[in-house]
Amino acid sequence: MDISVKAPAKINLTLDVLHKRPDGYHDLEMVMTTVDLADRIDLTEITGGIRLQSTSGFVPFDDRNLAYRAAALIKERFGITKGVNILIHKRIPVAAGLAGGSSDAAATLRGLNKMWNLGLSTEELGELGLALGSDVPFCVQGGTAIARGRGEQLTPLSPPPPCWVVLAKPPHGVSTVEVFQALKMEKITTRPNLEGMLNALDKKDFDQVCEQLANVLEGVTMATYPKVRFLKERMATFGAEGVLMSGSGPTVFGLVKKESVAFRVVNGLRGFCRQVYAVRMLGGLKENSLE
Numbered sequence: 001m002d003i004s005v006k007a008p009a010k011i012n013l014t015l016d017v018l019h020k021r022p023d024g025y026h027d028l029e030m031v032m033t034t035v036d037l038a039d040r041i042d043l044t045e046i047t048g049g050i051r052l053q054s055t056s057g058f059v060p061f062d063d064r065n066l067a068y069r070a071a072a073l074i075k076e077r078f079g080i081t082k083g084v085n086i087l088i089h090k091r092i093p094v095a096a097g098l099a100g101g102s103s104d105a106a107a108t109l110r111g112l113n114k115m116w117n118l119g120l121s122t123e124e125l126g127e128l129g130l131a132l133g134s135d136v137p138f139c140v141q142g143g144t145a146i147a148r149g150r151g152e153q154l155t156p157l158s159p160p161p162p163c164w165v166v167l168a169k170p171p172h173g174v175s176t177v178e179v180f181q182a183l184k185m186e187k188i189t190t191r192p193n194l195e196g197m198l199n200a201l202d203k204k205d206f207d208q209v210c211e212q213l214a215n216v217l218e219g220v221t222m223a224t225y226p227k228v229r230f231l232k233e234r235m236a237t238f239g240a241e242g243v244l245m246s247g248s249g250p251t252v253f254g255l256v257k258k259e260s261v262a263f264r265v266v267n268g269l270r271g272f273c274r275q276v277y278a279v280r281m282l283g284g285l286k287e288n289s290l291e
């Protein structure tokens with residue numbers, strides 16, 4: 001049986017870093033949601049091991065690839081002797097703060113669970129996925145959620161109000177490790193208002209969602225990459241109603257209600273940035289099946 005699985009990108013509507021943990025990770029509190037910019041993973045059963053192909057040269061083609069590692073984990077954990085060819089149709093920019101690698105890993109876990117009839121629940125797939133990366137449990141589940149701890153403690157939320165999401169990825173990638181290393185906890189002065197964002201989502205209040213966007217990593221990444229600030233300012237000038245950097249960056253996203261405005265923002269940005277996308281908010285799992 002061959003299987004194709006959708007692997008959507010995520011954005012962080014809020015991102016707070018609570019403290020550094022003894023294991024080197026940070027305890028986070030974030031509101032995350034999926035957007036309709038997605039990779040597609042084609043899984044084909046083969047005899048023997050794991051083969052990986054990708055339409056993008058920017059990802060590793062060996063066991064450093066998170067999709068490869070997801071397949072290796074499943075094979076090892078469940079003693080599967082069959083092999084799999086993984087073809088990644090890459091659309092999500094790499095090292096962008098959009099969890100492209102984590103989403104590929106999550107999609108591979110979901111797809112192999114089905115292909116090899118393992119009968120694992122979403123929670124069990126998420127627990128497996130945490131060994132691959134902190135964002136993988138959220139990507140397994142999709143939709144909209146509060147993520148706490150390393151990112152694995154998930155509380156599902158109702159989706160944001162429908163809108164356009166304009167994404168602009170500066171030419172450089174960003175290392176998540178380096179951003180967390182550069183973060184000085186004592187320098188965090190303004191934090192996201194989680195209650196405010198939850199209230200906005202609950203009421204489906206687009207303007208309030210825009211007002212409550214906040215990410216404590218934004219200033220850290222901006223200090224090294226001024227292009228992030230530049231793109232944020234431009235996006236707002238061209239008409240985006242709420243603008244924020246996603247995750248550890250450097251992708252900047254803008255929320256826009258009207259299609260005509262979304263395309264005005266895209267056209268305006270194209271003069272400054274090669275990788276610009278206008279996509280719909282996905283946000284809700286039921287109406288946007290990930291399979």
Ligand SMILES: C[C@@](CO)(OP(=O)(O)O)[C@H](O)COP(=O)(O)OP(=O)(O)OC[C@H]1O[C@@H](n2ccc(N)nc2=O)[C@H](O)[C@@H]1O
Pocket residue numbers: 012015024025026027028030096097098099102132133134135136149150151176177180246247248249
């Ligand atoms: C910051 C976030 C926010 O959504 O997204 P991205 O910008 O990567 O998309 C995530 O927490 C990233 O998740 P992910 O990219 O899976 O991180 P991991 O591979 O687990 O960890 C990479 C490194 O980031 C740091 N890290 C990550 C997660 C966490 N809760 N605390 C940390 O300190 C650690 O230095 C770790 O070694």
Ligand SMILES: Nc1ncnc2c1ncn2[C@@H]1O[C@H](COP(=O)(O)OP(=O)(O)O)[C@@H](O)[C@H]1O
Pocket residue numbers: 058059060064065066067088093094095096097098099100101102104105174176247248249
């Ligand atoms: N399938 C994959 N897609 C993208 N990046 C991958 C993948 N597998 C491994 N990586 C590596 O993971 C790192 C982070 O990539 P990505 O998940 O795109 O970014 P981010 O964590 O910022 O959202 C990159 O250095 C990339 O080389």
